[in-house]
Amino acid sequence: MKKLFDFRIKRTTTETKKESSKNDKGETVTVEKDVETVVSQKVVLRKPNRSLYDEAELFYGVRLSEGIKAGLLTRALLAKRFSNDGGILSEDDKNKYADLYLKLYDIQLDHDRLAQLGEKKRTKAQKAKTKYEFERTFSCISCHQSLNLAGKPRGGISGPSLVNAGNRLQANWVAIWLKNPKTFSEKSRMPVYKMDNETRLRFTQFIMTLKNENLR
Numbered sequence: 669m670k671k672l673f674d675f676r677i678k679r680t681t682t683e684t685k686k687e688s689s690k691n692d693k694g695e696t697v698t699v700e701k702d703v704e705t706v707v708s709q710k711v712v713l714r715k716p717n718r719s720l721y722d723e724a725e726l727f728y729g730v731r732l733s734e735g736i737k738a739g740l741l742t743r744a745l746l747a748k749r750f751s752n753d754g755g756i757l758s759e760d761d762k763n764k765y766a767d768l769y770l771k772l773y774d775i776q777l778d779h780d781r782l783a784q785l786g787e788k789k790r791t792k793a794q795k796a797k798t799k800y801e802f803e804r805t806f807s808c809i810s811c812h813q814s815l816n817l818a819g820k821p822r823g824g825i826s827g828p829s830l831v832n833a834g835n836r837l838q839a840n841w842v843a844i845w846l847k848n849p850k851t852f853s854e855k856s857r858m859p860v861y862k863m864d865n866e867t868r869l870r871f872t873q874f875i876m877t878l879k880n881e882n883l884r
């Protein structure tokens with residue numbers, strides 16, 4: 669056995685001793701007595717071997733899951749446990765995530781480049797074109813509510829209302845969504861549109877102008 673450390677402690681032990689003696693009638697009388705003795709005891713901390721480690725790991729794992737079940741576990745402990753086990757994402761999820769992140773980066777670059785044009789710099793005619801495409805060419809309005817020229821909501825309701833999309837959504841996210849809604853959810857019921865970058869940017873900018881403040 670390999671040791672990590674050893675030391676000695678004084679330990680008090682109690683022993684029961686029997687003492688026999690004769691009484692004045694000549695009978696044998698046995699008396700039991702508790703006798704305290706102090707002994708010097710060696711304590712050894714054993715160096716764990718592989719199987720001890722395994723046992724400890726198992727013990728720890730069981731106690732931990734009891735804690736989790738009972739709701740006793742702290743966030744920090746749980747987070748540590750997760751990271752020990754390789755995190756909350758599976759390999760598959762990690763790859764998907766990395767893939768998504770790259771796509772985001774690509775589109776963000778596109779977007780930043782195009783955004784330098786700016787919604788404010790757009791002419792009235794360009795804005796009107798976007799609105800026309802939103803309502804007619806792509807018929808987004810058949811599923812989504814947006815604001816008409818008077819600032820009133822109008823449109824279908826099979827998709828979420830976009831009247832406050834500019835308050836809720838991030839421009840980059842909208843741009844990716846428009847590129848391919850299936851990026852976020854395989855089950856998306858929204859059609860995938862073939863749009864060039866410029867159109868997608870105009871749509872994104874248009875959607876970001878749909879805000880509570882503009883609702884009348």
Ligand code: HEC
Pocket residue numbers: 802806807808809810811812826827828829830833842845846849855856857858859861871875
């Ligand atoms: C056939 C119906 C339909 C059409 C047409 C449609 N969408 Fe959608 N859209 C949806 C649905 C449904 C969702 C909700 C998410 C999902 O299930 O895919 C959605 C989600 C969105 C979202 C995210 C909204 C949010 O609040 O999370 C945006 C932005 C959007 N659509 C923009 C557009 C634009 C721009 C067009 C036109 C180019 C368009 N949609 C055309 C059905 C549609």
